[in-house]
Amino acid sequence: MSHISPVLWQFLVKWLTNFALFPPEASKIAPQMDALYFFMVLVSLVGLTIVVLLIVGFSILYSKKRHPEAVQIEGSTLLEATWTIIPLGLFLIMFVWGALLYFRIYTPPANAMNIYVVGKQWMWKAEHPGGQHEIDSLHVPTGQPVQLTLISQDVFHSFSIPAFRVKREAIPGRYSSVWFEATTPGTYHLFCTQYCGTNHSQMIGEVVVMTPDDFRKWLQGSTSGHSLAQDGERLFASLSCNACHNPRPDARGPNLVGVYGSRLTLSTGQTVTVDDAYLRQAILNPSQNITQGYAPIMPTYQGQISEEGVFALVEYLKNLQSDYRIQQTLNTTVLPANSEGNAAGQAPAAQKAGGQGEVQQ
Ligand code: HEC
Numbered sequence: 001m002s003h004i005s006p007v008l009w010q011f012l013v014k015w016l017t018n019f020a021l022f023p024p025e026a027s028k029i030a031p032q033m034d035a036l037y038f039f040m041v042l043v044s045l046v047g048l049t050i051v052v053l054l055i056v057g058f059s060i061l062y063s064k065k066r067h068p069e070a071v072q073i074e075g076s077t078l079l080e081a082t083w084t085i086i087p088l089g090l091f092l093i094m095f096v097w098g099a100l101l102y103f104r105i106y107t108p109p110a111n112a113m114n115i116y117v118v119g120k121q122w123m124w125k126a127e128h129p130g131g132q133h134e135i136d137s138l139h140v141p142t143g144q145p146v147q148l149t150l151i152s153q154d155v156f157h158s159f160s161i162p163a164f165r166v167k168r169e170a171i172p173g174r175y176s177s178v179w180f181e182a183t184t185p186g187t188y189h190l191f192c193t194q195y196c197g198t199n200h201s202q203m204i205g206e207v208v209v210m211t212p213d214d215f216r217k218w219l220q221g222s223t224s225g226h227s228l229a230q231d232g233e234r235l236f237a238s239l240s241c242n243a244c245h246n247p248r249p250d251a252r253g254p255n256l257v258g259v260y261g262s263r264l265t266l267s268t269g270q271t272v273t274v275d276d277a278y279l280r281q282a283i284l285n286p287s288q289n290i291t292q293g294y295a296p297i298m299p300t301y302q303g304q305i306s307e308e309g310v311f312a313l314v315e316y317l318k319n320l321q322s323d324y325r326i327q328q329t330l331n332t333t334v335l336p337a338n339s340e341g342n343a344a345g346q347a348p349a350a351q352k353a354g355g356q357g358e359v360q361q
């Protein structure tokens, strides 16, 4: 093999021994996504084969040697109907299948646990509700739907976990979100897949999938000492939000207790449901939507709060259930009770795919 360059040889050996056209399937949606993808590949291959066979067949059958005189063939309704209806049917199958999958991918389950992620040149920062901060890594449990609230602090980035078949744009000035349910413990690649400047290629990290027990231990071991909501409560006071938003009857701003998830009527008569994105807009751009019955006196906080600060305020407002104190202790590291049951249900799948979870190289 001396005539092959050693570099090329190394590459070939490595490529063949790690031969993998596809990243491992480590989320619930991954096999469903792959099934559709393989179906499309299969249909394309069958189509390609038919076309190639026809080209070759016809060029032999109707070669000049066999048919020196060209014969004009008029249309055949049956033939034309066949080659219209069959592909139409196939494409409609892809469309309906794809649409069903799309709705599943874009509708996070109600019990999803939320993690905030901010992208910036050139790193990913994750904020857990329990106050754990991570850079270029993301720890998640198996058997529990996880929803990410994404934003960019500068340019467009794109948050991608190939093993989960998950990818979503992180956009400056607006929250986007994505969800997944990890199935197999292991370490997986995390990429930015939107060219975002010089060090774009280094905007990578790892996703660490742990069993619920290990995850709980990790949360306890990595806490910063106060939860995200507690950070938010502190910020709420230091920015004097409570000068206007407080429980006093003569407060100048609306009571924010229980505002998350409620429906607000705006001065235009429109109604909106208050979600993360609405809270962010209400804080940074209050004049855009004025709540009915209130004067537009709230100052804008644009440029005064970092995206992490906004995350903290949003998380604080989400947790206001009965009064302005968050009903929360430091022990925010407990998973919702049902995660245990889910995890048990996942065990067979996890075993089946065992060992695939390791990142190669
Ligand atoms: C000068 C008084 C004032 C201050 C200070 C103030 N707000 Fe407001 N805020 C208002 C008023 C009045 C409204 C309702 C009118 C509107 O929508 O702008 C409002 C609306 C809101 C809303 C929309 C929800 C709703 O029920 O209308 C949110 C969320 C909010 N404020 C959060 C904050 C946060 C967080 C801060 C501090 C960073 C803050 N506010 C500071 C007066 C204030």
Ligand SMILES: [Cu+2]
Residues within 6 Å of the ligand: 119, 122, 156, 157, 158, 192, 193, 194, 195, 196, 200, 203
């Ligand atoms: Cu990027």
